[in-house]
Amino acid sequence: MKARIAGTALVAALIVFAGYAALFIAPTDSRQGDIYRIMFFHISIWLAMFTALTIACIGNIAWLATRQLKWDRLGVTGAEVGVACCTAGLITGPLWGKPVWGIWWTWDARLTTTFLLWLLYISYLLLRGLIEEPQSRATLSAVFGIFAFLDVPLVYMSNRLWRTQHPQPVIFGGPDSALDPTMGKVLGLCMVAIVAVTILVLRDRYRLEHLRHELGELQQEVESRSLDTQPVTGKDI
Amino acid sequence: MGTVRAAAIVLGKELRLEFRTRELLNATIVFAIIVVVLFSFAFDPTPTESRRYGPGLLWIAFLFAGSLMLHPSFGREQSNNTLDALRMAPVSSFAILLGKMLANFLFLAVAELVLVPVFAVLYDVSISGIIGRLALVLALGTLGIVVTGTVFSAISAHARMRELLLPLLLLPLLAPLLVAAVEATASLFGEKPFLDRTWVAFLAGFDVVFLTAAWLLCDFLMEE
Numbered sequence: 001m002k003a004r005i006a007g008t009a010l011v012a013a014l015i016v017f018a019g020y021a022a023l024f025i026a027p028t029d030s031r032q033g034d035i036y037r038i039m040f041f042h043i044s045i046w047l048a049m050f051t052a053l054t055i056a057c058i059g060n061i062a063w064l065a066t067r068q069l070k071w072d073r074l075g076v077t078g079a080e081v082g083v084a085c086c087t088a089g090l091i092t093g094p095l096w097g098k099p100v101w102g103i104w105w106t107w108d109a110r111l112t113t114t115f116l117l118w119l120l121y122i123s124y125l126l127l128r129g130l131i132e133e134p135q136s137r138a139t140l141s142a143v144f145g146i147f148a149f150l151d152v153p154l155v156y157m158s159n160r161l162w163r164t165q166h167p168q169p170v171i172f173g174g175p176d177s178a179l180d181p182t183m184g185k186v187l188g189l190c191m192v193a194i195v196a197v198t199i200l201v202l203r204d205r206y207r208l209e210h211l212r213h214e215l216g217e218l219q220q221e222v223e224s225r226s227l228d229t230q231p232v233t234g235k236d237i
Numbered sequence: 238m239g240t241v242r243a244a245a246i247v248l249g250k251e252l253r254l255e256f257r258t259r260e261l262l263n264a265t266i267v268f269a270i271i272v273v274v275l276f277s278f279a280f281d282p283t284p285t286e287s288r289r290y291g292p293g294l295l296w297i298a299f300l301f302a303g304s305l306m307l308h309p310s311f312g313r314e315q316s317n318n319t320l321d322a323l324r325m326a327p328v329s330s331f332a333i334l335l336g337k338m339l340a341n342f343l344f345l346a347v348a349e350l351v352l353v354p355v356f357a358v359l360y361d362v363s364i365s366g367i368i369g370r371l372a373l374v375l376a377l378g379t380l381g382i383v384v385t386g387t388v389f390s391a392i393s394a395h396a397r398m399r400e401l402l403l404p405l406l407l408l409p410l411l412a413p414l415l416v417a418a419v420e421a422t423a424s425l426f427g428e429k430p431f432l433d434r435t436w437v438a439f440l441a442g443f444d445v446v447f448l449t450a451a452w453l454l455c456d457f458l459m460e461e
Contacts, residue, residue: 064454064457116412119409120409120410123405123406123409126402126405127392127393127396127402127406130397130398130399130402132397133395136395140392140396140457140458143388143392143454143458144389146454147388147410147450148410150446150447151412154442154443155412155413157413157439158412158416158417158439159413159416161435161436161439162420
């Protein structure tokens with residue numbers, strides 16, 4: 001318990017410092033002005049998403065291989081946190097794109113892939129919600145998770161091929177080219193801080209799933225005991 | 238029993254079941270035609286526009302029709318409690334899946350066989366010179382739809398709201414197939430028709446990836 005609190009406090013301090021650094025230490029961009037600062041959150045949240053979704057995929061494969069429910073819990077944890085990060089990324093992207101590119105959204109390979117990734121993992125979570133039996137829920141959602149994971153490179157490839165055949169008049173020169181050294185350091189710090197927060201969330205979400213599972217088992221036991229001990233009288237029937 | 242023979246028996250069973258009533262096939266064809274007709278109401282396309290949007294429309298119709306048609310593949314087994322009987326059969330689970338995939342492929346192909354001429358007439362697209370190449374693109378695209386769709390039909394059969402769930406699972410996954418199939422079809426519908434090898438290869442790759450995944454994971458789909 002102490003370690004949990006200490007870890008949480010440490011990450012809280014880290015994220016506050018990273019936020020301060022992103023807003024006040026990093027210099028203003030010569031072309032984009034202050035709006036570029038959303039980058040510190042935006043790029044970091046993608047890294048967090050990839051962490052979470054990789055964990056989800058590991059959980060899916062490991063469940064099929066070992067049949068230990070803890071891996072299924074890891075799968076749903078990763079997918080849920082990944083969808084949350086993906087949502088945050090998809091919201092901050094247009095907020096940055098509108099002032100810099102002049103448009104909220106473009107059907108570029110990276111954006112399209114992310115959007116479909118988001119849809120696929122939302123379908124994964126929907127699927128989980130609609131299957132009652134824990135064992136088959138774990139197995140079937142794991143199979144779907146693996147199919148979805150295989151689909152992501154195909155989506156990216158198809159969009160890359162597509163866009164090279166139909167060039168779009170959208171300038172895709174992000175601030176990645178020639179990043180100021182201070183900006184680079186702050187970005188690194190933000191990535192570490194946001195991934196740390198994500199890991200914290202993942203840990204708590206996993207714990208929640210574990211507790212839920214235990215609660216379910218205890219409830220079942222209580223029910224079966226009360227059925228056993230209930231005196232059957234003529235009135236009840 | 239060998240996988241091929243077992244798959245052929247499952248295929249025979251599916252065909253017999255369908256051709257007793259032809260419910261699924263009739264409904265699918267009518268639905269696909271409705272999509273094509275509604276499109277012209279929604280967009281009122283000129284001849285140039287219909288050549289431009291035609292391939293997309295055609296594949297949207299196939300995708301929607303497929304996502305509706307594939308549900309009974311396992312949904313019917315689930316509601317009739319016949320899945321256990323299938324599972325007890327001394328054949329590999331891939332044989333069962335393969336038989337169902339082949340049956341679904343035939344059903345969707347028949348629907349396409351009806352829809353493509355209707356589409357060609359309604360949208361004034363000449364297909365006489367490109368039939369062979371169009372058939373190749375249609376076959377590869379249809380294979381991709383039924384391979385993933387049959388697997389997802391097995392998944393959604395165990396869930397609540399399964400009719401609604403299947404399109405939700407299937408359609409986002411088929412997005413890359415849609416891009417490839419539409420582009421390949423568009424190159425055939427153009428002024429100078431040609432077969433775009435990149436997209437045909439992409440479609441074949443899509444089919445191979447998911448057929449392999451289905452083969453590797455089919456045991457998990459069949460267990461209870």
